[in-house]
Amino acid sequence: MSRLLPFALLAALAALPLALGTNPYLLNALIVTGILTIGAMSLNLLLGFTGQLSLGHIAFFGIGAYVSALTSLGFDVEIGFGYRVVHEPWPAAVGFLLAVVAAGLSGYLIGRLSFRVRGAYFVLVTISFAEVVRLVALNWVELTQGPLALTNIPAITLGLPGLGTWTLRTKLQNYYLVLGVGTLCWLVVASLVGSRFGRAMRGLKENESLALSVGINATRTLTVAAVISAAMAGAAGSLYAHYLRIIDPDVFLFSTTVSMVIMVVAGGKGTLMGPVIGGLIFGLLPVALRPVMAPEAQWIVYGLVLIVILFVMPRGIVPGLAALLARRSARAVPVLEASPEVQR
């Protein structure tokens, strides 16, 4: 049954706009939630499966957003000694790919820098990295427009040879784009986790000395995980830039990283569905609460929901429900086992 859950959820999400109509407010909330959920899935790859906490995860997201935006907008900057770099605008889809590559590269850098020591050092390096990148985005005005924001970012255009092209300007189109990219990311994580590489990550998390002693290369495994995680966060950032069509240095807000951590931890870190469930709950909670209470009260309820979830299910919603189901089926087993005896 749990194996069918992802497919059921995907079908439900695909059908959701049909049920909701095209209410722009709801669709907007769903799109932003979906983008953050992709961020949460990427964070889960590190936090859940390798046990390394990236508290600067938003840096990869923001790098993806800026690289994608600048690729599709073009720029003209002086880099010193009288040299200028001039870039003519490229299609937004190319920006998306470059965003994934650039974020992946920064993941590699951060991994190389900090995985020799790990743990608290990794947390500190990621926080500092995010802050440095934010300051660059804020102060390199010639490139990023600083706080004035990059505006008029083009929407992503998809084309199929012989079938024509579509520019994804409407909310409905963007909803399905985010759903598609999210599904792809989910499949990447799912196949990684079930592979030899996934077993190496689990081994390192559960017992590092033992993992080393069976020949697992810790630095390499963690660095590859960081690259894939960062690349996925970069993809989410790119979607964000081309959906909102405007970004400023606020995409690097620390609180967004915190939101992703909450989604992962509440949903269940180290599970495939955890970040998706956590993402949907905490992404859509403000939407559900907005009609009935003031914004300040919403945040209090947001916090209370998190506390209650972690109080009732300390390992998160997905592991908590799985344990509950296992207990129920364990109670059912003796009956099943007894039946052949009864027949005899």
Added chain:
Amino acid sequence: MSPILSVDHVGVRFGGLVAIADLHFDVHAGEIVSLIGPNGAGKTTAFNVMTGFLKPSQGEVRFRGTGLKGLQPHEITRLGLARTFQRTSVFPDDTVFDNVMIGLHRRGASGAAGTSRTPLLDALLGRAGASERALRARAAALLDWTGLGGRAQEKAGSLAYGEQRLVGVALALATEPAMLLLDEPVSGMNASETRVFVRLIRQIRERGITILLVEHDMPMVMEVSDRIVVLNYGRLIAEGPPEAIRSDPAVIEAYLGQGSAARRAAAEVREAAHA
């Protein structure tokens, strides 16, 4: 015949503390050698040096002619030198079967026979089919061989102490070592579990794997070893076959000499000689 493992005048110092002063011995292929000594003699430190978990302050360890200086633990494992750990050491949240699957990491590596050269790409494309099936068969065979077949689907962390030890051995064997270092494998086992384990050690040797053992259980050591190396205060004090070690005065002194009863007995002997 050149030795499979040679410990060449190895010393380990932690600041001012000398854990190993000067350790020098060889192990030959196919042998079962035991490294014994009182608590704090430096046995586990020696294991940690041999497997790259500690850097020696002086000297060098060579395995099959390759110097291990500067190699990481996972690189030493790839050369064919595997180890178990003193306390129970498993991947506790995974099933016994998945423990061995993690242990088969090297076998799934690119370049190994019958596997793909691009494991990560395979994983991303969900294409690991054939090699993954081969790995599963291999894991099942290894579990049957170590007698853990019936425990395959249980969480490793929930097994009894002795069975967790067996999982540790299965994990080390999964790396297909030429030599296996066992760190106090039977401590905490009862007599019958120890007997089963001794049989397992012999079976491992029959597969052509050289064994170096650290152990406190003297009857077990005497029974299973071809040769014994004795350490005390980080220094080698005796080396030889079990019969020789049993009657070696330096060894008896090391094991009994610290006790007041033994010292009194020795003093009485001296007094009797003077009188």
